[in-house]
Amino acid sequence: MNATIGYGLVxxxxxxxxxxxxxxxxxxxxxxxxxxxxxRRAVWGFFLCMAGSNLTMVYALxxxxxSIKYVxxxxxxxxxxxxxxxxxxxxxxxxxxxxxLIMGTYLLxxxxxxxxxxxxxxxxxxxxxxxxxxxxxxxxxxxxxxWHVLAQVPPDxxxxxxxxxxxxxMVIHPPMxxxxxxxxxxxxxxxxxxxxxxxxxxxxMAPLRRxxxxxxxxxxxxxxxxxxxxxxxxxxxxxxxxxxxxxxxxLPWLTATAFMHSTMVQERKQMLRLWTMSLALASxxxxxxxxxxxxxxxxxxxHSFTQSDIGPTFLVFIAFLLVFxxxxxxxxxxxxxxxxxxxxxxxxxxxxxxxxxxxxxxTFTVLLGTVYPLISEAVRGVRVSVGEPYFNKMAVPGGIAVxxxxxxxxxxxxxxxxxxxxxxxxxxxxxxxxxxxxxxxVVGLRGVYPLLTFGIAGFVTVITLRELxxxxxxxxxxxxxxxxxxxxxxxxxxxxxxxxxxxxLGIILIIVAIAASQSYVKHTSGTMKIGxxxxxxxYTLKYLGTTEGKEAHRAFVAAxxxxxxxxxxxxxxxxxxxxxxxxxxxxxxxxVRESPKEDLYMSLMAFSERxxxxxxxxxxxxxxxxxxxxIPVLVLGSLISLxxxxxxxxxxxxxxxxxxxxxxxxxDMNRGAA
Numbered sequence: 001m002n003a004t005i006g007y008g009l010v011x012x013x014x015x016x017x018x019x020x021x022x023x024x025x026x027x028x029x030x031x032x033x034x035x036x037x038x039x040r041r042a043v044w045g046f047f048l049c050m051a052g053s054n055l056t057m058v059y060a061l062x063x064x065x066x067s068i069k070y071v072x073x074x075x076x077x078x079x080x081x082x083x084x085x086x087x088x089x090x091x092x093x094x095x096x097x098x099x100x101l102i103m104g105t106y107l108l109x110x111x112x113x114x115x116x117x118x119x120x121x122x123x124x125x126x127x128x129x130x131x132x133x134x135x136x137x138x139x140x141x142x143x144x145x146x147w148h149v150l151a152q153v154p155p156d157x158x159x160x161x162x163x164x165x166x167x168x169x170m171v172i173h174p175p176m177x178x179x180x181x182x183x184x185x186x187x188x189x190x191x192x193x194x195x196x197x198x199x200x201x202x203x204x205m206a207p208l209r210r211x212x213x214x215x216x217x218x219x220x221x222x223x224x225x226x227x228x229x230x231x232x233x234x235x236x237x238x239x240x241x242x243x244x245x246x247x248x249x250x251l252p253w254l255t256a257t258a259f260m261h262s263t264m265v266q267e268r269k270q271m272l273r274l275w276t277m278s279l280a281l282a283s284x285x286x287x288x289x290x291x292x293x294x295x296x297x298x299x300x301x302x303h304s305f306t307q308s309d310i311g312p313t314f315l316v317f318i319a320f321l322l323v324f325x326x327x328x329x330x331x332x333x334x335x336x337x338x339x340x341x342x343x344x345x346x347x348x349x350x351x352x353x354x355x356x357x358x359x360x361x362x363t364f365t366v367l368l369g370t371v372y373p374l375i376s377e378a379v380r381g382v383r384v385s386v387g388e389p390y391f392n393k394m395a396v397p398g399g400i401a402v403x404x405x406x407x408x409x410x411x412x413x414x415x416x417x418x419x420x421x422x423x424x425x426x427x428x429x430x431x432x433x434x435x436x437x438x439x440x441x442v443v444g445l446r447g448v449y450p451l452l453t454f455g456i457a458g459f460v461t462v463i464t465l466r467e468l469x470x471x472x473x474x475x476x477x478x479x480x481x482x483x484x485x486x487x488x489x490x491x492x493x494x495x496x497x498x499x500x501x502x503x504x505l506g507i508i509l510i511i512v513a514i515a516a517s518q519s520y521v522k523h524t525s526g527t528m529k530i531g532x533x534x535x536x537x538x539y540t541l542k543y544l545g546t547t548e549g550k551e552a553h554r555a556f557v558a559a560x561x562x563x564x565x566x567x568x569x570x571x572x573x574x575x576x577x578x579x580x581x582x583x584x585x586x587x588x589x590x591x592v593r594e595s596p597k598e599d600l601y602m603s604l605m606a607f608s609e610r611x612x613x614x615x616x617x618x619x620x621x622x623x624x625x626x627x628x629x630x631i632p633v634l635v636l637g638s639l640i641s642l643x644x645x646x647x648x649x650x651x652x653x654x655x656x657x658x659x660x661x662x663x664x665x666x667x668d669m670n671r672g673a674a
């Protein structure tokens with residue numbers, strides 16, 4: 001019964017998506033609003049069917065309905081409830097089903113938020129998004145069908161992949177990534193609608209910026225949580241290895257970031273219009289490519305699913321998207337003619353253009369290094385390996401360049417600059433950056449790249465904090481000058497600007513933490529008898545023996561490690577190996593002593609009978625925790641930028657807010673804020 005209901009709802013979603021796509025695109029191309037109501041109804045139908053099918057699968061997992069093939073593959077009576085629910089996205093078919101639910105949620109949210117706005121575009125945008133929904137509903141109904149019924153029902157199942165049960169981060173990491181991936185469908189639909197109509201007005205750019213910032217935020221959080229999971233679970237002493245599936249999530253993040261910066265130039269100078277639309281389309285195509293990398297099983301990765309039959313279907317869809325995007329840009333791009341020009345090299349628009357070029361260069365480098373082994377195997381029959389040195393050769397200088405431009409861009413004005421004013425603006429930040437680099441050298445830090453990174457980080461931080469204070473001063477000035485009159489100028493730009501600089505602070509934290517943890521990491525390893533010790537960077541680790549335990553879904557053996565810190569504090573930690581009933585290999589859980597300054601990371605590799613000896617890998621990672629600590633900063637900045645602005649009217653005034661008031665001197669409008 002569960003399988004019949006679940007599959008029937010998937011077919012219902014497919015019908016709704018197909019109907020809505022046809023009606024939306026045809027009515028939109030005819031510039032008719034007659035079909036708009038039917039398109040919204042199709043969105044509702046798609047969402048409700050996907051939500052119902054997902055809830056049915058969750059019910060089947062929780063109640064151990066092993067007559068359903070997917071439940072028999074990933075379910076287990078011994079699995080804790082939370083991981084039974086997580087099993088929904090722990091394997092290929094369930095993850096695609098969950099993908100459909102997230103897509104339905106995004107489409108419904110977009111339709112509701114803009115139900116009374118942008119009537120010229122909405123049918124085209126929703127029709128395009130539902131067209132993507134047709135593809136994924138077809139996948140769920142066909143090649144990735146999770147509702148197959150078994151003729152012989154097994155008494156129990158193996159449970160989810162042990163790696164996915166080993167840490168609570170797997171409850172939130174995949175949904176964050178999925179929300180980032182799937183969310184790119186909305187800006188794709190918005191961009192396609194604008195190109196099909198041959199116009200991208202300022203009013204239509206606003207939702208495009210907003211709806212790409214939402215998945216960008218989810219993608220940022222998902223990538224960081226994924227690196228945290230790798231750090232906390234895999235026990236290999238790292239958090240990023242340029243794994244193909246890691247790269248798959250990083251690629252659309254790069255182009256989406258470039259897009260958000262490019263929109264500033266389009267908004268302010270009416271330039272880079274076609275380039276901006278290209279980035280929006282590319283971000284979506286890269287998410288589909290990333291989905292293919294993860295779910296086709298063509299890459300050997302701890303993150304990827306096993307070999308599946310959906311690879312050819314995805315390749316056809318990716319080819320269609322590429323051809324469609326190129327044809328659309330070629331045939332409609334000429335309608336998006338730039339109205340402005342770059343008048344000076346020392347201008348904000350130039351710095352943003354350089355910023356975009358750096359992001360695209362990094363994107364191309366990562367994409368080439370990721371797919372080259374596949375191309376080599378397909379053409380020459382030889383699979384090659386592309387390792388960290390290749391990626392770091394571009395990513396390290398590219399990251400430093402991005403960091404530098406984060407400071408240069410806000411410092412420069414739009415248009416032709418006053419060079420004397422620019423020199424005054426750069427003096428204090430440059431001095432702070434130089435002092436930071438010198439102090440780092442004095443305390444014993446070495447290395448060109450890390451010292452350069454720390455110095456530029458100081459330079460950028462001063463500029464960012466200075467720019468953060470500016471909107472507050474403007475708002476206070478507005479309140480004083482306009483007391484008793486209607487406040488007619490929207491403050492959305494100032495708020496977006498403020499949120500953007502908060503995000504910049506989070507990015508600074510990440511880059512500095514990566515530079516420190518990679519450049520100054522300390523490592524040792526050894527096999528110890530009971531009572532013996534290892535020493536590393538002021539820490540003393542004494543082995544006290546092993547302890548065993550059993551939980552509902554696993555057993556474990558842990559090494560008891562007495563750690564004496566450089567300050568003399570004594571603590572006990574338990575790095576462990578976990579044993580799952582239906583897994584032949586143990587899954588490690590490292591023990592980590594965390595602090596803002598550094599992490600002491602202990603990974604149990606092996607132990608002898610009765611725990612007479614134990615082999616451990618031990619690392620000290622400076623500042624690594626600040627990578628995870630950046631998440632609240634990034635989310636806060638994004639929320640500030642996304643928060644809707646209410647136009648306020650002073651007491652006693654009944655006049656509606658308009659956009660015709662002159663800008664206040666020194667305000668965001670005059671200063672050229674992005």
